[in-house]
Amino acid sequence: MEKIAYRPESLTKTPFTYCPGCLHGVAHRLVAEAIEEQGLTNKMTGVAPVGCSVFAYKFFNFDMAQAAHGRAPAVATGIKRARPDMHVFTYQGDGDLAAIGTAEIVHAANRGEQMSVFFVNNAIYGMTGGQMAPTTLPEMKTTTSPYGRKTDDIGFPIRVSELLATLVAPYYIERVSLLTPADILKAKKAVSKAIQYNKEGRGFTFVELISTCPTNWGIDPIKSRDWAKENMLPFFKVGCLRDKGVE
Amino acid sequence: MAKILMKGNEAVAEAAIRSGCRLYFAYPITPQSELIEYMARMMPKVNGCFLQAESEVSAINMVYGAAGCGKRVMTSSSSPGISLKMEGISYIAGAELPAVIVNVQRGGPGLGDIQPAQGDYFQAVKGGGHGDYQLIVMAPASVQEFADMASEAFDLADKYRNPVMILADGMLGQMMEPVEFKEPLSDAEIEAKGKQHDSWCICPNEDGEGKHHHEINSLEIDPLVLEKHVNDLYKKYDVITQNEIRYEEFNVSDDNEILCVAWGTASRIVKSAINELKKDGKSVGLIRPINVWPYPYEAVAKAIGPKVKKVYVFELNKGQMLDDVKIAVNGKVPVDFWGKVGGIVFTPAEIQAKLEACF
Numbered sequence: 001m002e003k004i005a006y007r008p009e010s011l012t013k014t015p016f017t018y019c020p021g022c023l024h025g026v027a028h029r030l031v032a033e034a035i036e037e038q039g040l041t042n043k044m045t046g047v048a049p050v051g052c053s054v055f056a057y058k059f060f061n062f063d064m065a066q067a068a069h070g071r072a073p074a075v076a077t078g079i080k081r082a083r084p085d086m087h088v089f090t091y092q093g094d095g096d097l098a099a100i101g102t103a104e105i106v107h108a109a110n111r112g113e114q115m116s117v118f119f120v121n122n123a124i125y126g127m128t129g130g131q132m133a134p135t136t137l138p139e140m141k142t143t144t145s146p147y148g149r150k151t152d153d154i155g156f157p158i159r160v161s162e163l164l165a166t167l168v169a170p171y172y173i174e175r176v177s178l179l180t181p182a183d184i185l186k187a188k189k190a191v192s193k194a195i196q197y198n199k200e201g202r203g204f205t206f207v208e209l210i211s212t213c214p215t216n217w218g219i220d221p222i223k224s225r226d227w228a229k230e231n232m233l234p235f236f237k238v239g240c241l242r243d244k245g246v247e
Numbered sequence: 248m249a250k251i252l253m254k255g256n257e258a259v260a261e262a263a264i265r266s267g268c269r270l271y272f273a274y275p276i277t278p279q280s281e282l283i284e285y286m287a288r289m290m291p292k293v294n295g296c297f298l299q300a301e302s303e304v305s306a307i308n309m310v311y312g313a314a315g316c317g318k319r320v321m322t323s324s325s326s327p328g329i330s331l332k333m334e335g336i337s338y339i340a341g342a343e344l345p346a347v348i349v350n351v352q353r354g355g356p357g358l359g360d361i362q363p364a365q366g367d368y369f370q371a372v373k374g375g376g377h378g379d380y381q382l383i384v385m386a387p388a389s390v391q392e393f394a395d396m397a398s399e400a401f402d403l404a405d406k407y408r409n410p411v412m413i414l415a416d417g418m419l420g421q422m423m424e425p426v427e428f429k430e431p432l433s434d435a436e437i438e439a440k441g442k443q444h445d446s447w448c449i450c451p452n453e454d455g456e457g458k459h460h461h462e463i464n465s466l467e468i469d470p471l472v473l474e475k476h477v478n479d480l481y482k483k484y485d486v487i488t489q490n491e492i493r494y495e496e497f498n499v500s501d502d503n504e505i506l507c508v509a510w511g512t513a514s515r516i517v518k519s520a521i522n523e524l525k526k527d528g529k530s531v532g533l534i535r536p537i538n539v540w541p542y543p544y545e546a547v548a549k550a551i552g553p554k555v556k557k558v559y560v561f562e563l564n565k566g567q568m569l570d571d572v573k574i575a576v577n578g579k580v581p582v583d584f585w586g587k588v589g590g591i592v593f594t595p596a597e598i599q600a601k602l603e604a605c606f
Contacts, residue, residue: 042452057462063449065463071308078312081296107301
């Protein structure tokens, strides 16, 4: 019998630690599959962030580093400069990448650093218990915006992909969604393209994946996806912002 | 090899390159600018990586990544910049990575000034970053020693998988002295230095039995596992303490009526004063810790001769190493302290006067 679905070799057998209904597992799988398909499993290294995916270093089946909050692009820079024969990616959430790690991501992108960044945006801090993120939507309630995010007080959500697309160096920037099976197939294509460009040494590649947080949003997994479609996608529009490979 | 007249900042950079450092990440700050500029000029000539980071924080995290690959990597800064690096230094110590950090100290606190000072002793020796960890801390007193310490620091970092700090100051960084360099390591020797870490570091993988999953990590979420990890770190620190105490004795004898303890730039000035007093038949000894961690407690205690009335500590701060000297002396004789701050360096005549008043 032909095996058409299996756990990628590029993932360890360690069970994921994510909440039921969380989409990190899907995102991990897409990244792992893309690495395997490009034949990079033995030459790849990844950098885990601080946040829900802090344990990503246990899940990917190759050498991994765990970075301080927001510092993953700097750590990945050090790895790539020390081991130019290897390939590197970071896997980061929106609290990690878009708040405390703003300087690191902007400057890694601006240098055109040879790395892929997978940025999972669910508009909230998950690991620490549902606090406001830089990507939290206007009027959205979190444990640190209990009356809703007030834009006249704390500003609007940051659109990181658009921000990075103002820079000259980045090679590929795309925002995708993980909210429906069809979206996931499209996301797979973007993740694969980033890894392929990484393999080819094209430069800095960045994929933002719009995701959910059923636990901290307090909405069940299916309804979370509907909520994200109605509320996140109008502000964080999916699409390719930069692809020097086809320009 | 002939001696070359060089600034300390440049000499330590040249010595680091000769010791196989091919990765350097830093952010500009006075008074260590000549160091980063030297690296910018010289690294491309040895096919090394020079990268000016966007911040001190990024620079130390780049060091974390490169050290995680087992390669000889260095960063440098001055006091306010070292404070910013402390987060990363704690992670590097926690993850047990070999790295060298140079601090060309200036006056503090805050932005302070850009003149020489020794105000970062506590930060370097007693912690600085969060958690229980220890740096190996080397304190040069001349441009030659500053340069020599580069290769020693890399060897110690590799041997113990621990960050090593060279704690210099603006005086040593800026002044020129003749310096003699060791022959540079060959590419093959540098390769071998890196290879010794292949059992744990980020390196290319292979299928089958050779496949590895190395984790560069300081997170242990299980308290019992973290407890064991920290206890293991401290077992390593015990070994370092047994092996790596280094100090210099200057004019120490049973005739000493005063025993001085001073480190780095301050120790040079104390030596000048001791030589002057010698001419008047006044006997003063000096213990100069060369490594300030691990600290030579026993050496200080043993140097207290039968006639010593007082142990006198001189530092370019408000009395930081003083605490370690008090631990070493343990109440045996009185311990006195005099220091200058604000980036002002005391003169031999001032030290001489302080010592003469004790006779």
